[in-house]
Amino acid sequence: MRTRGTHSSCGRTLARWLAFACLIGGAGRASAAEVEAAQRGTLFLEPSNIKGNAGITVIHPQTDVSATFASGFGIAAGYAVDVVSGATPRVFGVRNDATGRPVDAISGATKFSDVRQQAHGGLSYSRPVGDFAASYSYGWEHDYRSHAVTVNTRTDVLDHALTINLSYTHNFDSVCDAANVDTAGIPLARQALTNSNNCFKGTADVATRSLNIDAVEPSVTWAVTPRLALQGGGTALVLDGFQSNPYRQVDLGRAGARPQETLPQFRQRYALFLRSAYAVPAARASIQAMARVYRDSWGVRAATAELLLQSYMTRFLLWSLRGRATAQGGAVFYQDAETYFLHGPNGKYWTGDRELSPMQNFLTGSQLTYLHIPEAGEHHFISELDASLKFEMLFYRLDSVFAPNADRKYAGILQLAVSARF
């Protein structure tokens, strides 16, 4: 299983980035039109209803700093960490690892912890009717590395009534996997990766698989009336490479085969969305709504709806309420653990991934934001300060007790954020 993360190293890296952020903020202040620094911390808890199973805990701090200069040029940098711990089932199946007797699908959870880190930086150039930005990010963990390049352009047309945005991202990712040199290309013979100790070290027992991702995201924003704005757009994603969870095994058939999860090499994913924002000045509030449809070449189809209400309680206090629902069908090769055991796989692919199963999820929560905005004519070192606290609950509804992660019915998300403009 994955090796233990180095939390102290993570803290030192974060401290260096914070120092760098302060340096940029201080140096940039003399000539910059605006300097912004933002810090956010997210705690994600997804408990298990099985006694002794820790579920999943993720601590996700983010730091971002940006400076926009009077010439229109801008620079941005950021750093984010995922400290992940908990227990996840090593085998997706209905039999106990040790006894081979039938049990529920998720009893054999194995404890793990890992640290994912990501650093990113970018440059931008703004004009009165648009801007251009390019950024690079590098993400790393014990068993996964990711390089991503993003370019983005925005143009205002028709006297700023329409804003056209186009973004392209390419990922050059690497995934650690078991070498599986003796399998002769037979998926049923593939063994799962047992730990990440030798990942990216060139040893014979592990291999590095590539994953390339291309993402194109066009959108148009339209100021329809003085109170209504609309936005429509989409995403096209093409993934080419190793997409399985290298640690996961799937229990296939009564003969006891437990090969590594096997997913197709290619995946095309498409989404379209429509979003609206409507102002309610009498209540100093706005109502935002979003609808999204999604489909991909693995047969997953989904629809998402979201509603966001925001209202100023006072000049300094902003309150928001969010509700979101998603319903999706499963991938064509997905089956629950009992079906995999009784009938074997449906074709040459098999998975124990909850995200590829038929499911619904519902998210609801609220956020309170304190806004410090000086009166007109007042000048302070900090020109604007926001501090916010958000709490949300995410509920899962799966279609079978033998679905992946069926022991985790809900998750809690707590987020604390502070941002300042200088």
Added chain:
Amino acid sequence: MRSPSFFKVFIVVLLAAGAGGCRHIGVKAHQRELLADRIMSLEGNAQERAADEHILSNREGAVGATGTSGGGCGCN
């Protein structure tokens, strides 16, 4: 699910909404006071959006149409 037809209906609604509103294009600068307020921002806070998408994209099959993209196996 009957998503293929739903997909087509969604595109038609999107185009109809655009075509129907063409005669209104051009909200004047002095009419944008409400639209300029932070609570009317359709993009929202970039850092918050990235955190939300990071959570949700690892817990449901659908992604995209949010202005963010990225990698990571989200194995857990």
